[in-house]
Amino acid sequence: MRAALGRELGRKVSFPVSESDIRRWVLATWYPAAPPRRFWDRPTAELCAPEDFNPFAWMTVPPDGAEPDLGRGGYRGPEQTLGLESPATTSMINGGRVASYGEPMRPGDVITSVNRLTDYFEREGRLGLMLFTVSTDTWTNQRDGTVKTEVTTYIRY
Amino acid sequence: MAATVTVGTEVPEYVRTTDLANWNRYAAVNDEFVPIHMDDDAGRAAGFPSAFGMGNLLWAYLHNMLRDWIEADFAGNGRIVSVDLSFRSPNLRGQTVAARGTVTAVREEGGATIVDLDVAVVDRDAPATVLAPGKATIAVG
Numbered sequence: 001m002r003a004a005l006g007r008e009l010g011r012k013v014s015f016p017v018s019e020s021d022i023r024r025w026v027l028a029t030w031y032p033a034a035p036p037r038r039f040w041d042r043p044t045a046e047l048c049a050p051e052d053f054n055p056f057a058w059m060t061v062p063p064d065g066a067e068p069d070l071g072r073g074g075y076r077g078p079e080q081t082l083g084l085e086s087p088a089t090t091s092m093i094n095g096g097r098v099a100s101y102g103e104p105m106r107p108g109d110v111i112t113s114v115n116r117l118t119d120y121f122e123r124e125g126r127l128g129l130m131l132f133t134v135s136t137d138t139w140t141n142q143r144d145g146t147v148k149t150e151v152t153t154y155i156r157y
Numbered sequence: 158m159a160a161t162v163t164v165g166t167e168v169p170e171y172v173r174t175t176d177l178a179n180w181n182r183y184a185a186v187n188d189e190f191v192p193i194h195m196d197d198d199a200g201r202a203a204g205f206p207s208a209f210g211m212g213n214l215l216w217a218y219l220h221n222m223l224r225d226w227i228e229a230d231f232a233g234n235g236r237i238v239s240v241d242l243s244f245r246s247p248n249l250r251g252q253t254v255a256a257r258g259t260v261t262a263v264r265e266e267g268g269a270t271i272v273d274l275d276v277a278v279v280d281r282d283a284p285a286t287v288l289a290p291g292k293a294t295i296a297v298g
Binding site: 024025027028029030031032036038050051052054057058091093094095096097098099100101104127 | 173178179182183185186187188189193202203204211212213214216217218220221224225228233236237238239240241242243244289291
Protein backbone atom coordinates (compact mmCIF):
# COMPACT_ATOMS: atom_id res chain seq x y z
CA MET A 1 0.00 0.00 0.00
CA ARG A 2 2.87 2.37 0.76
CA ALA A 3 3.96 2.13 -2.86
CA ALA A 4 0.76 3.98 -3.72
CA LEU A 5 1.69 7.11 -1.75
CA GLY A 6 1.64 10.19 -3.94
CA ARG A 7 -0.70 8.69 -6.50
CA GLU A 8 -3.71 10.61 -7.71
CA LEU A 9 -6.93 9.28 -6.22
CA GLY A 10 -9.35 11.38 -8.13
CA ARG A 11 -9.97 14.48 -10.15
CA LYS A 12 -13.35 16.20 -10.11
CA VAL A 13 -14.75 19.22 -11.90
CA SER A 14 -17.79 20.95 -10.45
CA PHE A 15 -20.69 22.34 -12.37
CA PRO A 16 -20.75 26.14 -12.07
CA VAL A 17 -21.49 27.19 -8.50
CA SER A 18 -24.97 28.69 -8.29
CA GLU A 19 -26.50 31.20 -5.91
CA SER A 20 -29.03 28.57 -4.93
CA ASP A 21 -26.26 26.08 -4.05
CA ILE A 22 -24.78 28.64 -1.67
CA ARG A 23 -28.13 29.55 -0.09
CA ARG A 24 -29.07 25.93 0.54
CA TRP A 25 -25.67 25.22 2.03
CA VAL A 26 -25.80 28.05 4.55
CA LEU A 27 -29.42 27.30 5.44
CA ALA A 28 -28.36 23.75 6.34
CA THR A 29 -25.23 24.65 8.27
CA TRP A 30 -26.75 27.58 10.21
CA TYR A 31 -30.01 25.70 10.90
CA PRO A 32 -32.17 26.53 12.81
CA ALA A 33 -30.90 30.16 12.76
CA ALA A 34 -30.78 32.42 9.71
CA PRO A 35 -27.37 32.56 8.04
CA PRO A 36 -25.51 35.86 7.60
CA ARG A 37 -27.07 37.98 4.87
CA ARG A 38 -23.80 38.11 2.92
CA PHE A 39 -24.41 34.51 1.83
CA TRP A 40 -27.96 34.95 0.53
CA ASP A 41 -28.99 38.60 0.24
CA ARG A 42 -26.44 40.20 -2.06
CA PRO A 43 -26.28 40.89 -5.81
CA THR A 44 -24.73 37.95 -7.63
CA ALA A 45 -21.43 39.78 -8.15
CA GLU A 46 -21.05 40.28 -4.39
CA LEU A 47 -22.22 36.86 -3.26
CA CYS A 48 -19.62 34.35 -2.14
CA ALA A 49 -19.74 30.89 -0.62
CA PRO A 50 -18.56 30.16 2.92
CA GLU A 51 -15.14 28.54 3.11
CA ASP A 52 -16.57 25.11 4.03
CA PHE A 53 -18.88 24.99 0.97
CA ASN A 54 -18.69 21.78 -1.10
CA PRO A 55 -19.33 22.38 -4.84
CA PHE A 56 -18.95 18.66 -5.64
CA ALA A 57 -21.94 17.25 -3.74
CA TRP A 58 -24.34 15.01 -5.62
CA MET A 59 -22.89 15.28 -9.11
CA THR A 60 -19.80 16.48 -10.90
CA VAL A 61 -19.03 17.00 -14.57
CA PRO A 62 -18.45 13.50 -15.99
CA PRO A 63 -15.34 12.97 -18.11
CA ASP A 64 -16.06 12.82 -21.86
CA GLY A 65 -18.20 9.82 -22.66
CA ALA A 66 -18.55 8.66 -19.07
CA GLU A 67 -21.75 8.11 -17.17
CA PRO A 68 -22.43 10.64 -14.40
CA ASP A 69 -21.48 9.69 -10.87
CA LEU A 70 -24.86 9.91 -9.17
CA GLY A 71 -25.38 10.13 -5.47
CA ARG A 72 -22.68 7.73 -4.42
CA GLY A 73 -21.62 9.90 -1.49
CA GLY A 74 -19.68 8.58 1.47
CA TYR A 75 -16.08 7.47 1.54
CA ARG A 76 -14.40 5.16 -0.93
CA GLY A 77 -11.08 3.73 0.19
CA PRO A 78 -8.10 4.59 -2.01
CA GLU A 79 -7.35 0.90 -2.55
CA GLN A 80 -10.58 0.50 -4.50
CA THR A 81 -9.66 3.47 -6.67
CA LEU A 82 -6.10 2.30 -7.23
CA GLY A 83 -6.92 -1.38 -7.79
CA LEU A 84 -5.22 -2.56 -4.60
CA GLU A 85 -6.42 -5.11 -2.07
CA SER A 86 -8.62 -3.37 0.50
CA PRO A 87 -7.73 -3.64 4.21
CA ALA A 88 -9.89 -5.91 6.37
CA THR A 89 -11.82 -3.13 8.09
CA THR A 90 -15.54 -2.68 8.51
CA SER A 91 -15.99 0.89 9.73
CA MET A 92 -14.62 4.31 8.86
CA ILE A 93 -14.68 7.65 10.64
CA ASN A 94 -13.34 11.09 9.75
CA GLY A 95 -10.27 11.66 11.93
CA GLY A 96 -9.57 15.27 11.15
CA ARG A 97 -8.79 17.90 8.60
CA VAL A 98 -6.44 20.81 7.96
CA ALA A 99 -7.52 23.38 5.38
CA SER A 100 -5.85 26.51 4.02
CA TYR A 101 -8.08 28.87 2.07
CA GLY A 102 -7.28 31.08 -0.89
CA GLU A 103 -9.66 32.70 -3.34
CA PRO A 104 -13.34 32.60 -2.32
CA MET A 105 -15.87 30.59 -4.35
CA ARG A 106 -18.46 32.74 -6.13
CA PRO A 107 -21.49 32.08 -8.35
CA GLY A 108 -20.35 30.90 -11.77
CA ASP A 109 -17.04 29.51 -10.54
CA VAL A 110 -16.02 26.07 -11.79
CA ILE A 111 -13.90 24.28 -9.22
CA THR A 112 -11.45 21.47 -9.97
CA SER A 113 -10.33 19.10 -7.24
CA VAL A 114 -7.22 16.92 -7.46
CA ASN A 115 -6.90 14.44 -4.63
CA ARG A 116 -3.70 12.53 -3.82
CA LEU A 117 -2.86 9.79 -1.35
CA THR A 118 -0.44 11.30 1.16
CA ASP A 119 0.15 8.80 3.98
CA TYR A 120 -0.80 5.54 5.65
CA PHE A 121 -0.11 4.64 9.29
CA GLU A 122 -1.50 2.44 12.06
CA ARG A 123 -2.30 3.16 15.70
CA GLU A 124 -3.96 1.26 18.53
CA GLY A 125 -7.22 2.92 19.54
CA ARG A 126 -10.23 2.34 21.76
CA LEU A 127 -11.69 0.08 19.12
CA GLY A 128 -8.48 -1.85 18.32
CA LEU A 129 -5.85 -1.47 15.62
CA MET A 130 -6.80 1.39 13.33
CA LEU A 131 -5.60 2.30 9.85
CA PHE A 132 -5.11 6.02 9.25
CA THR A 133 -5.26 7.15 5.63
CA VAL A 134 -4.27 10.70 4.74
CA SER A 135 -5.10 12.43 1.46
CA THR A 136 -4.46 15.94 0.16
CA ASP A 137 -7.05 17.69 -1.94
CA THR A 138 -6.20 20.82 -3.93
CA TRP A 139 -9.03 22.96 -5.31
CA THR A 140 -8.53 25.51 -8.06
CA ASN A 141 -10.97 27.74 -9.88
CA GLN A 142 -11.33 28.44 -13.62
CA ARG A 143 -8.67 31.15 -13.35
CA ASP A 144 -6.21 28.61 -11.87
CA GLY A 145 -6.46 30.40 -8.54
CA THR A 146 -6.04 28.15 -5.51
CA VAL A 147 -9.29 27.98 -3.58
CA LYS A 148 -8.29 25.49 -0.92
CA THR A 149 -5.70 22.93 0.09
CA GLU A 150 -7.09 20.35 2.45
CA VAL A 151 -5.43 17.42 4.19
CA THR A 152 -7.92 14.86 5.51
CA THR A 153 -7.34 11.85 7.74
CA TYR A 154 -9.74 8.93 7.60
CA ILE A 155 -9.62 6.21 10.24
CA ARG A 156 -10.68 2.69 9.41
CA TYR A 157 -11.06 -0.20 11.87
CA MET B 158 -8.89 47.00 14.29
CA ALA B 159 -6.17 45.04 16.08
CA ALA B 160 -6.73 47.01 19.26
CA THR B 161 -10.06 45.27 19.76
CA VAL B 162 -8.48 41.82 19.68
CA THR B 163 -5.86 40.72 22.15
CA VAL B 164 -4.43 37.43 23.28
CA GLY B 165 -7.05 35.80 25.45
CA THR B 166 -10.05 37.30 23.65
CA GLU B 167 -12.83 34.72 23.52
CA VAL B 168 -14.95 34.32 20.41
CA PRO B 169 -18.73 34.21 21.02
CA GLU B 170 -19.88 30.58 21.10
CA TYR B 171 -21.74 28.98 18.23
CA VAL B 172 -24.23 26.59 19.82
CA ARG B 173 -26.47 23.95 18.27
CA THR B 174 -28.50 21.12 19.74
CA THR B 175 -27.99 18.36 17.22
CA ASP B 176 -30.20 15.58 15.99
CA LEU B 177 -31.54 14.17 12.74
CA ALA B 178 -33.08 17.54 11.83
CA ASN B 179 -29.59 19.04 11.61
CA TRP B 180 -27.92 15.99 10.11
CA ASN B 181 -30.53 15.34 7.43
CA ARG B 182 -30.32 18.91 6.22
CA TYR B 183 -26.56 18.65 6.01
CA ALA B 184 -26.74 15.27 4.29
CA ALA B 185 -29.03 16.84 1.72
CA VAL B 186 -26.57 19.56 0.72
CA ASN B 187 -23.37 17.55 1.15
CA ASP B 188 -24.55 14.23 -0.35
CA GLU B 189 -23.74 12.53 2.94
CA PHE B 190 -26.51 10.01 3.49
CA VAL B 191 -24.29 7.56 5.35
CA PRO B 192 -26.05 4.98 7.58
CA ILE B 193 -24.01 5.82 10.71
CA HIS B 194 -25.45 9.35 10.52
CA MET B 195 -29.03 8.26 9.86
CA ASP B 196 -29.66 5.00 11.67
CA ASP B 197 -29.09 4.13 15.35
CA ASP B 198 -28.50 0.45 14.51
CA ALA B 199 -25.73 1.42 12.10
CA GLY B 200 -24.21 3.72 14.72
CA ARG B 201 -24.22 0.92 17.29
CA ALA B 202 -22.70 -1.51 14.77
CA ALA B 203 -19.85 0.99 14.37
CA GLY B 204 -19.24 0.96 18.14
CA PHE B 205 -21.19 4.03 19.25
CA PRO B 206 -24.35 4.41 21.37
CA SER B 207 -26.49 5.70 18.50
CA ALA B 208 -26.33 7.36 15.14
CA PHE B 209 -23.94 10.28 15.31
CA GLY B 210 -23.37 13.53 13.46
CA MET B 211 -20.99 14.24 10.64
CA GLY B 212 -17.51 15.49 11.39
CA ASN B 213 -18.07 17.69 8.35
CA LEU B 214 -20.95 19.44 10.12
CA LEU B 215 -18.85 20.12 13.23
CA TRP B 216 -16.29 21.51 10.80
CA ALA B 217 -19.01 23.78 9.39
CA TYR B 218 -20.09 24.90 12.88
CA LEU B 219 -16.51 25.89 13.69
CA HIS B 220 -16.33 27.93 10.49
CA ASN B 221 -19.71 29.50 11.26
CA MET B 222 -18.46 30.61 14.69
CA LEU B 223 -15.51 32.36 13.04
CA ARG B 224 -17.69 33.85 10.30
CA ASP B 225 -20.28 35.15 12.80
CA TRP B 226 -17.46 36.77 14.78
CA ILE B 227 -16.03 38.42 11.64
CA GLU B 228 -19.52 39.70 10.80
CA ALA B 229 -20.23 41.02 14.30
CA ASP B 230 -16.89 42.50 15.32
CA PHE B 231 -15.26 43.38 11.99
CA ALA B 232 -18.29 44.33 9.86
CA GLY B 233 -17.63 41.31 7.69
CA ASN B 234 -14.18 42.57 6.68
CA GLY B 235 -12.20 39.41 7.09
CA ARG B 236 -11.64 35.89 5.97
CA ILE B 237 -10.79 32.51 7.37
CA VAL B 238 -7.18 31.70 6.47
CA SER B 239 -6.91 28.18 7.85
CA VAL B 240 -8.57 25.67 10.13
CA ASP B 241 -7.06 22.51 11.67
CA LEU B 242 -9.50 20.26 13.50
CA SER B 243 -9.25 16.72 14.87
CA PHE B 244 -12.40 14.69 15.38
CA ARG B 245 -12.02 12.95 18.75
CA SER B 246 -15.51 12.13 20.06
CA PRO B 247 -18.80 11.46 18.32
CA ASN B 248 -21.54 14.08 18.19
CA LEU B 249 -24.41 12.02 19.59
CA ARG B 250 -28.13 12.54 19.16
CA GLY B 251 -29.57 15.30 21.33
CA GLN B 252 -26.17 16.63 22.31
CA THR B 253 -25.75 20.40 22.53
CA VAL B 254 -22.44 21.31 20.95
CA ALA B 255 -20.60 24.61 21.24
CA ALA B 256 -17.87 25.85 18.92
CA ARG B 257 -15.43 27.99 20.89
CA GLY B 258 -12.29 29.95 20.21
CA THR B 259 -9.65 31.86 22.16
CA VAL B 260 -7.11 34.21 20.59
CA THR B 261 -3.52 33.04 21.03
CA ALA B 262 -1.65 35.56 18.87
CA VAL B 263 -2.26 38.80 16.95
CA ARG B 264 0.10 40.22 14.34
CA GLU B 265 0.13 42.67 11.43
CA GLU B 266 0.96 41.21 8.06
CA GLY B 267 0.52 42.71 4.59
CA GLY B 268 -1.91 45.35 5.78
CA ALA B 269 -4.16 42.89 7.56
CA THR B 270 -4.43 41.80 11.14
CA ILE B 271 -3.74 38.08 11.45
CA VAL B 272 -5.38 36.40 14.42
CA ASP B 273 -4.44 32.89 15.59
CA LEU B 274 -6.84 30.97 17.79
CA ASP B 275 -7.17 27.79 19.76
CA VAL B 276 -10.55 26.41 18.78
CA ALA B 277 -12.73 23.47 19.75
CA VAL B 278 -16.16 22.00 19.45
CA VAL B 279 -17.24 20.75 22.90
CA ASP B 280 -20.26 19.16 24.57
CA ARG B 281 -21.76 22.31 26.10
CA ASP B 282 -23.28 20.34 28.99
CA ALA B 283 -20.00 18.54 29.71
CA PRO B 284 -17.27 20.93 28.51
CA ALA B 285 -14.53 18.48 29.38
CA THR B 286 -15.82 16.39 26.50
CA VAL B 287 -13.98 17.91 23.57
CA LEU B 288 -15.41 16.57 20.35
CA ALA B 289 -13.02 18.38 18.07
CA PRO B 290 -9.97 20.39 19.20
CA GLY B 291 -7.87 22.43 16.83
CA LYS B 292 -6.44 25.71 15.68
CA ALA B 293 -7.55 28.43 13.28
CA THR B 294 -6.25 31.61 11.74
CA ILE B 295 -8.29 34.52 10.40
CA ALA B 296 -7.31 37.75 8.65
CA VAL B 297 -9.31 40.90 9.43
CA GLY B 298 -9.18 44.51 8.40
